[in-house]
Amino acid sequence: KAGVTQTPRYLIKTRGQQVTLSCSPISGHRSVSWYQQTPGQGLQFLFEYFSETQRNKGNFPGRFSGRQFSNSRSEMNVSTLELGDSALYLCASSLGWAGNGYTFGSGTRLTVV
Amino acid sequence: TQLLEQSPQFLSIQEGENLTVYCNSSSVFSSLQWYRQEPGEGPVLLVTVVTGGEVKKLKRLTFQFGDARKDSSLHITAAQPGDTGLYLCAAITQGGSEKLVFGKGTKLTVNP
Numbered sequence: 683k684a685g686v687t688q689t690p691r692y693l694i695k696t697r698g699q700q701v702t703l704s705c706s707p708i709s710g711h712r713s714v715s716w717y718q719q720t721p722g723q724g725l726q727f728l729f730e731y732f733s734e735t736q737r738n739k740g741n742f743p744g745r746f747s748g749r750q751f752s753n754s755r756s757e758m759n760v761s762t763l764e765l766g767d768s769a770l771y772l773c774a775s776s777l778g779w780a781g782n783g784y785t786f787g788s789g790t791r792l793t794v795v
Numbered sequence: 796t797q798l799l800e801q802s803p804q805f806l807s808i809q810e811g812e813n814l815t816v817y818c819n820s821s822s823v824f825s826s827l828q829w830y831r832q833e834p835g836e837g838p839v840l841l842v843t844v845v846t847g848g849e850v851k852k853l854k855r856l857t858f859q860f861g862d863a864r865k866d867s868s869l870h871i872t873a874a875q876p877g878d879t880g881l882y883l884c885a886a887i888t889q890g891g892s893e894k895l896v897f898g899k900g901t902k903l904t905v906n907p
Contacts (some may be wrong), residue, residue, distance in 0.1 A: 686837070715895070724885070724899035725838075735834045772837050780887045780895040781826050786837030 684709065686775050688786035694793045700761040703790045707754050707775030713737075714756040715784065716748060719770040728771075731756055732778060763794045798822060799884055799898035807904040811873055816901040818884035819866045825887060827867045829898070830905055832881040874905045 687706040695701050709716050715738075716728040727740035731750035748758040756774075760767055770791050774784035800819045808814055818827065826845045830838035842851050844860035844867060853857045855878075857870040872904055883900045887893055 708852070718898075725897040727896060728893050730894060740894070775838070780893060781843070783828055783840040783843055784838075784895060786830075788836050 686773060686785050688773050688787035688790050689773075690790060691788065692791045692793075694795060695763050696767060696795055697763055699763050700759060701763060701792060702757055702759045703771055703773075703792075704757075705756045705773030705775075705787060707756070707773075708785055711777055711785070712754055712773035713776045714750055714754065715774045715776045715780075716756070716758050717772045717774065718742075719772055719789070724743045725772070728734075728758065760792075765794050768792060779794075797899065798888070798896050799886060801882075801884060801898035801901050803901060804899070805902050805904075807906065808874055810905055810907050813870070813872050814826075814874060815868055815870045816882055816902070817866065817868050818832055818870075818898055820886070823864050825864070827860060827864075828885045828895070829867070829869055830883040830885060830897075832883060833879075838881075838883055871903075873903070874903075876905045876907050879900065879905050881901060 697769040710771045711731045715730040719725045726771045734750045744792050745761045750756045770789045772786050772789045774786045777783050802817050828843045829841045832838040842858045847862045847864045850858045855872045859868050881900045881902050883897050885895050885897045
């Protein structure tokens, strides 16, 4: 069974640009969550989508947005990039309840210069 | 304030030694999860503990959930270089918005 696939694996962008990251969950998983991981803050929750609806949202500015498609694939977008947005962005999928545990992708390493 | 406090932050030991890492909170959780993350990869779920006082074993790894369901520990016996990684505990927040929050992790290095 294929795992969670995130693309691209690495990305370098310039301040002020925008970026779109993609996540394909495990087949049958309807929930997709996004996290930002940095050395100083650890894993910080961005948002969760379930059946194309945003179900939960973390404490990030409106520059961070996401969406989920009918096939459960998800994208997250960051507009007007700042240096501080440099991080590993992780996507996790689950059947629908966090208590079952998440399966994570390998992440997208975003560097903003 | 971090909901889940993990200690120690860093741990470097020799192969064959035993170790324990801790995950503490002032909140009560319905369940708690442990993940291990290797460099360049996403976290991988190791175990979920649900009942206060519960002990689960996964080969050389022993996980315990506190009686009051506020804390947990992970004990590794006879550590091996393959155990090297970032160990993360995670719990579901209570009340309204259900989401999985993580501690900052314990970075373990096992030297041959």
